[in-house]
Amino acid sequence: MTDPGVLIHVENLRKTYGRTIAVDGLSFQARKGEILGILGPNGSGKTTTLKSILGLVSHDSGEILVNGLSVAKNRKRVLESAGAVLEGARNIYWYLSPRENLLYFAGIRGISARRATPMIEHLLRKLELWEVRNKEVRQFSSGMKQKVAMACAFVHDPEVLFLDEPTMGLDVEIALSMRNWIRSLVGEHGKTILVTSHDMGFIESLCDRVLIIRSGRIISDETLQSLKARFSEKTVEVVLEAPLTQAQTEAAEALGPCQTVCDDGSCRLRIRLHQPGSIMDLMDILRGGGSVVKDFSTSGNDLEDIFLQMIRREP
């Protein structure tokens, strides 16, 4: 790896469990200060990929470098600069308080209580846990517990944070506050975040770049912006006083698949435009044929639509 801006470099990663291929030749990079989202259906290899980077799962072949260090050869050094909140695990001790958890997880990373205290206080305040810092975690809501887990993963000020389904089971308010905190880690501290989630809205509002994985393979690796541009189809719904003429229908179909349903003296035309700029062409077709437009609405693709289209489209 020659580019100093690259923090995580994964090349040709492969992992099998018996005959099941979990990860099949995955290659990608994450740059410093980037938030990389990993999307994929259940069993697509997201968690195995994250755990392989952390060395919690040993991979069959391929190379993983974090900060230029091979995970296979220098796992302990790699862990100095990594923190993680893993899906399906508590990650923290429920019988301890947030403060105790933070002290403990700093301690097992070789950071003394005295050295960790400023960071612990900062995290407790930043994640709105200060008032409950001495209460047992078991009394907390899922969201609060997740906040404590996040704080513990960050207590040693790692360069990269791995978040596996961080918003699972959380309410909107807590998910929002987590998103803001993660954004501040990148914006203010230049950290790198790798995040998997089923919450498309969360990924869409957080990530700079998205990897879409299916059956252990990457089917898309691009910025959210370019992904959206690539899937820029717009759906337009127009309410008309009368049905389209044959010529209008043929012209509209050239812009994209369309469907007209008429009832109670009005017709509803629904068309999925291949090009967003075709709206003007559609309006010309309607005006040229003398149609009276009673209502008009458009809807674009959000990440969820794009994700579903990609998952269904790829062989």
Added chain:
Amino acid sequence: MRMLTLAVAELRLMGWGLKRYFFNTGALVLVMYLVFLGMFWGVRAIAGGSVSGDSLDSMVVGYVLWLMAMMSIQATGGEVMNESQTGTLEQLYLSPLGADMIFLFRILNGILFNYIFVTIMLFLSMLTTGRMLTVDFPFFYGVLLLSILSLVGISFMLGGIGLIHKRIGSVYGILSFALIGMMLLPVYPFTGWALLPFVAGAHTVNSHTVHGTNFPAWWYILITANSLFYLAAGLMVFRVFERKAMRLNKMGQY
């Protein structure tokens, strides 16, 4: 220095646990004392007045050694099981200082706690039997520590198995009975039984405390070598299972 920080973190964790589960700790002392009372009254009922003072002394020391052995053997395996259950095992494996070091410090802290626990049990047992032994504590704790390391090795082996199979509680049930039998085996003058873990050390502590027996230097070398062998073997087995658990992605599953 970082290892010292880790040791302090583990000591603190043990302290928080004891504080949170104070009732459980107290109940453990009580139950173990009641078990001893049951044994003591059982022996008195069966043997009547013919039970000798030395036998009672042996029983007291033997019981305390057995307790120490049981608690030590459960150390790593129990920790792995607990951490798996609570869903924190993978976080320990994210420590740059190594999960094996975390478990090692937990065991050492556990031995410290067990020393306090068995000392309380020893005095309670002596008070119950009315036989006040003159315990040479430096010798008692020293030889116990030397020999208990062999069981720490066994505990690491069980911990490794626990990483893959998770529930290994029934193994402890079998081992608790096996240990009682093992501690009754004749080992001195040297027999092959002395090569089993902990047996030679337990015999030494018991004989010295009850009868004042002294042993030659080579005997202590044997106990040390025995412990180091089982400890090294235990760590090796633990590493093998650890690698297997990482290969099968079993670390975070319970």
